[in-house]
Amino acid sequence: MEKIQGLQVYKFGGASVKDAAAILNLCRIVRDFGPQGPLVIVVSAMGKTTNALEEIFQLAYAGKSCQSQLAALRKYHFDTIAGVIPISFGSEHVYDETEALFKELESRLKQVDLNGNFDEQYDQVVSFGELLASRVLALLLAWYGPVHYLDCRPLIRTDENWRDAGVKWPETERNIAETLPLLLAKGIVVTQGFLGGTADGRTTTLGREGSDYTAAILAYCLRAESVTIWKDVAGLLNADPKIFPDTVRYPEISYRETIEMAYYGASVIHPKTLKPLADRNIPLRVKSFLDPAAEGTLIHDCQHPALAPAFIRKTDQALLSFASKDFSFISEENMAVIFGALAQAKLKINVMQNSAISFSVCVDYSERRVHQLLDLLREQFTLHYNTGLTLFTIKNYDAASIARLTAGKRLLLEQRTRHTFQFVCQG
Ligand code: ASP
Numbered sequence: 286m287e288k289i290q291g292l293q294v295y296k297f298g299g300a301s302v303k304d305a306a307a308i309l310n311l312c313r314i315v316r317d318f319g320p321q322g323p324l325v326i327v328v329s330a331m332g333k334t335t336n337a338l339e340e341i342f343q344l345a346y347a348g349k350s351c352q353s354q355l356a357a358l359r360k361y362h363f364d365t366i367a368g369v370i371p372i373s374f375g376s377e378h379v380y381d382e383t384e385a386l387f388k389e390l391e392s393r394l395k396q397v398d399l400n401g402n403f404d405e406q407y408d409q410v411v412s413f414g415e416l417l418a419s420r421v422l423a424l425l426l427a428w429y430g431p432v433h434y435l436d437c438r439p440l441i442r443t444d445e446n447w448r449d450a451g452v453k454w455p456e457t458e459r460n461i462a463e464t465l466p467l468l469l470a471k472g473i474v475v476t477q478g479f480l481g482g483t484a485d486g487r488t489t490t491l492g493r494e495g496s497d498y499t500a501a502i503l504a505y506c507l508r509a510e511s512v513t514i515w516k517d518v519a520g521l522l523n524a525d526p527k528i529f530p531d532t533v534r535y536p537e538i539s540y541r542e543t544i545e546m547a548y549y550g551a552s553v554i555h556p557k558t559l560k561p562l563a564d565r566n567i568p569l570r571v572k573s574f575l576d577p578a579a580e581g582t583l584i585h586d587c588q589h590p591a592l593a594p595a596f597i598r599k600t601d602q603a604l605l606s607f608a609s610k611d612f613s614f615i616s617e618e619n620m621a622v623i624f625g626a627l628a629q630a631k632l633k634i635n636v637m638q639n640s641a642i643s644f645s646v647c648v649d650y651s652e653r654r655v656h657q658l659l660d661l662l663r664e665q666f667t668l669h670y671n672t673g674l675t676l677f678t679i680k681n682y683d684a685a686s687i688a689r690l691t692a693g694k695r696l697l698l699e700q701r702t703r704h705t706f707q708f709v710c711q712g
């Protein structure tokens with residue numbers, strides 16, 4: 286497609302729409318710091334809405350009532366809207382459309398089939414967080430200028446890998462190229478992150494925190510000039526300031542370094558976000574919505590001197606060890622069986638290590654998935670596992686950073702490569 290001159294993509298996460306003050310701040314950023322040229326805004330569900338919807342769905346799937354949780358979520362959305370724009374301002378349609386989405390959500394919940402596919406039904410319910418936020422934001426931003434609301438589900442075509450859907454790039458690129466330029470000519474396009482759709486029109490989700498990825502998908506397909514992710518931190522930091530004191534910000538960093546940090550679990554950017562941007566050389570800015578004039582971080586194709594060590598923590602990990610039952614060595618054939626079972630249970634390996642007669646993996650803990658895996662492998666292997674663990678990664682480590690992080694901890698597994706030091710510990 287023809288490049289749209291100067292096109293920018295902004296992504297606003299849940300924290301930037303978590304209450305009325307946050308939404309008003311977002312509108313101010315778009316008005317005062319936004320580009321003169323075309324702009325696509327991708328928005329996540331408000332605040333902790335996705336967690337709330339997960340809980341609501343789990344209750345419904347267990348055949349329990351979720352009425353009070355649903356009422357609380359509804360109240361939260363209406364209170365937020367009322368804080369931005371009182372009903373008397375001729376804004377009844379914002380309330381009406383929100384009400385309509387809640388009605389739709391309620392009827393979806395009534396259809397939940399306790400014998401049906403959990404993951405598929407999860408996507409049909411949990412997607413409402415983004416549908417609500419994007420609809421509300423589009424209507425509120427329209428007070429500032431021309432805005433076009435876009436439901437991206439028919440455009441971002443995915444497979445049926447529910448909750449972690451894979452993008453079908455040729456169809457997606459074609460759909461976006463056919464639709465977006467016309468809409469952008471009419472004003473700012475506001476759409477939702479995290480969502481896609483199958484060929485037969487069912488909703489999929491791209492994995493938790495997947496709205497960053499949506500911004501990258503759109504930017505790639507539109508050959509955007511840049512993407513900006515607006516966060517509640519000053520940019521890409523070497524550690525999460527809520528966990529580690531004395532963090533430093535990287536003013537500039539390469540795609541490669543950032544991909545690795547995101548892969549190891551740095552929560553600042555969804556790991557799938559970087560590849561589409563690197564493929565088309567689209568720079569990614571991470572900026573603070575609390576201080577929009579500040580520099581932030583520029584992620585692009587660049588060379589830079591050695592970086593300050595990055596500290597990454599992943600909690601709620603499980604360490605699973607598989608040993609052959611007859612003391613035979615763990616062979617390539619055994620590994621193939623173990624990997625096959627991990628893939629079937631949809632468990633992603635965060636670290637792995639093998640000894641002569643046992644093989645260990647560290648994964649994000651999900652009770653359902655770990656039990657599915659154990660059922661698949663119980664006959665062939667002796668299995669041990671520990672849960673409630675934490676995986677720490679130090680990228681670009683040095684002796685001081687290792688000493689600092691491991692002090693006082695009981696390490697269950699440790700691994701060191703040229704640039705990366707990882708360990709799993711209790712708690
Ligand atoms: N709302 C989704 C989540 O919380 C997607 C996102 O925030 O990026 O996981």
Ligand code: MG
Binds near residue numbers: 298299335
């Ligand atoms: Mg979120």
